[in-house]
C-alpha cells in the first residue's frame with residue numbers, strides 16, 4: 001500500500017557542489033576539473049537528469065558562477081532545467097542541503113535524491129535501483145553504500161550486532177574499531193523530503209570538522225521510529241569519490257575504459273583500450289580500428305570501417321565510412337568524407353570539409369576550407385579559406401596566402417585544377433576549371449579555364465661555371481699552401 005502511494009510521489013534531485021575541494025590543491029574548484037572532457041560535476045548532473053526528476057537543483061558556493069555555468073550546460077545537454085541554492089559558507093553537507101529548502105516550497109510529499117557532486121562515475125541505472133529500493137522499503141532515508149579495500153577518508157557504515165543500519169561515522173570521528181569497517185557511504189541518498197528537513201534541523205556540529213553532516217540524519221530518523229536503509233552496491237569503482245588528483249586520474253581511466261568496452265561490444269576494434277581515450281559523447285561505427293593513444297573528443301562521430309591511427313586527436317569531428325587517418329593527425333570541428341585518406345601528420349582546423357575520397361598527406365594544414373570529391377593535397381601545404389573543387393591536385397609546398405595583415409581572403413579553385421609544387425595563391429584569387437599552374441608560381445590574378453599560368457624568372461644556364469669555380473678555388477688554395485721553407489730559401493739566396 002505504502003509503496004504504491006510512494007511510487008506516485010514526485011522525485012526531486014539535488015547535487016551538492018558548494019565545497020572547494022581542498023585536497024585537489026588547486027586554484028580551481030574541484031567540481032570544474034575535467035574528466036573525460038567534461039567538468040566532474042557535469043557527469044553527476046547527467047546521471048541525475050537521466051531519472052527525469054520533476055525538479056533538478058544544485059547547491060553552489062565556491063566559484064559559484066563558474067559552477068552554475070557548468071551545471072546549467074550539463075543540464076541543458078540532458079534537456080533538463082535546473083535551479084540553484086547558495087551556500088555562502090561551507091558548513092557541511094547537511095548544512096548545504098538545508099540551504100536548498102526554499103527550492104522545495106509547496107512541494108508536499110516528495111522523494112529527494114541527493115548526490116555529492118564528486119561521484120562522477122555513478123550510473124543512472126544504479127540511482128534508479130536505489131530509488132526503487134527506497135520506495136519499496138518505505139524508508140525515510142536510504143544511503144547508497146559499498147565495500148572498498150581502502151576505506152580511509154570515507155564515512156563508515158555502522159551496523160548493530162544483528163546487521164541493522166545504525167549510523168554513518170566520518171573517518172575523522174571514527175574509533176579505531178570503526179575505522180576497520182569496510183562498508184562506506186558513497187555520498188548518494190534518497191529521502192522523504194519532509195522527514196529529512198525536520199531531521200536536518202536537529203543535527204549539530206559537535207564533530208571533528210565542526211560541520212553539519214548530512215549522514216547524521218540516520219540515527220535521528222531511526223530514533224523517531226522511521227526506517228533508514230543502507231543500499232549496498234557491489235561496484236565500488238562506480239561510486240568512487242574524487243577528492244584529489246590521483247582519484248581524478250583513476251576516475252578518468254574508468255570512464256575511458258567504460259566507453260571503450262561499450263564500443264568494443266558494438267563491433268569496434270580498439271587495439272589497446274588501456275591507452276585509448278574516447279569520451280562518453282563520441283560515437284564509432286562497427287569494424288573501425290582505433291590504434292593506441294588516439295583521443296576522440298566532444299561530439300566526434302566516426303563511421304564504420306574506418307582506421308584511426310596512433311596518436312590521432314579528433315575533436316568535434318565527423319569521419320565518414322571507410323576513411324583512413326594515418327598516425328598523428330589532429331582534427332577539430334572538421335568533416336572528413338567517406339573513403340578519405342588523411343595523414344600521417346596532418347592538421348585539420350575548424351571549418352575543414354573533405355569530400356569523399358579526398359587525400360590529405362603529411363604536413364598539410366587545412367583551415368576553413370572545402371576540398372571536393374577526389375581532390376588531393378599530399379605534401380607540405382597550407383590551405384586556408386579555400387574552396388577547392390573536385391579532382392584537383394595540389395602540389396607539394398602550395399600555400400594559400402589568405403591574410404594580408406588586416407583581413408582574410410578566399411581562394412577558389414574550380415574542378416580539375418592542377419597546382420604545381422611551391423605555388424603561392426595570393427587571395428582573393430580564383431583558378432578556373434581545368435587550369436594548370438606551373439611549379440614555383442605566385443598567382444595574384446584569376447586564371448582562366450584550361451589555361452596554364454606561371455610566374456617564373458627566365459632560366460639562365462652558365463656553361464662550365466662549376467668547373468671554372470673549382471679551378472679558381474684550387475689555384476687559390478695552392479698559393480696559400482706554398483711551403484714556407486721555399487720562401488725562406490729564396491730570401492737566404494738573395495742575401496748571399
Ligand code: UD1
Pocket residue numbers: 016017018019020059087089090091092093094095096116117118153154155156168170184185186187212213214215240241242243
Ligand atoms: C562525504 C560524506 C562521507 C562519504 C563521502 C563519499 C559527509 C559529512 N560525508 O565525505 O560520509 O563517505 O562523502 O564520497 O557528508 N559540499 C557542499 N557544502 C559543504 C560541504 C560539502 O556543497 O559545506 C559538497 C562538496 O562540494 C562535495 C560533497 O558535498 O560535492 C561532499 O563533500 P566532501 O567534502 O567531498 O565530503 P567527503 O569528506 O568526501
Ligand code: CA
Pocket residue numbers: 116118241242243
Ligand atoms: Ca568527497
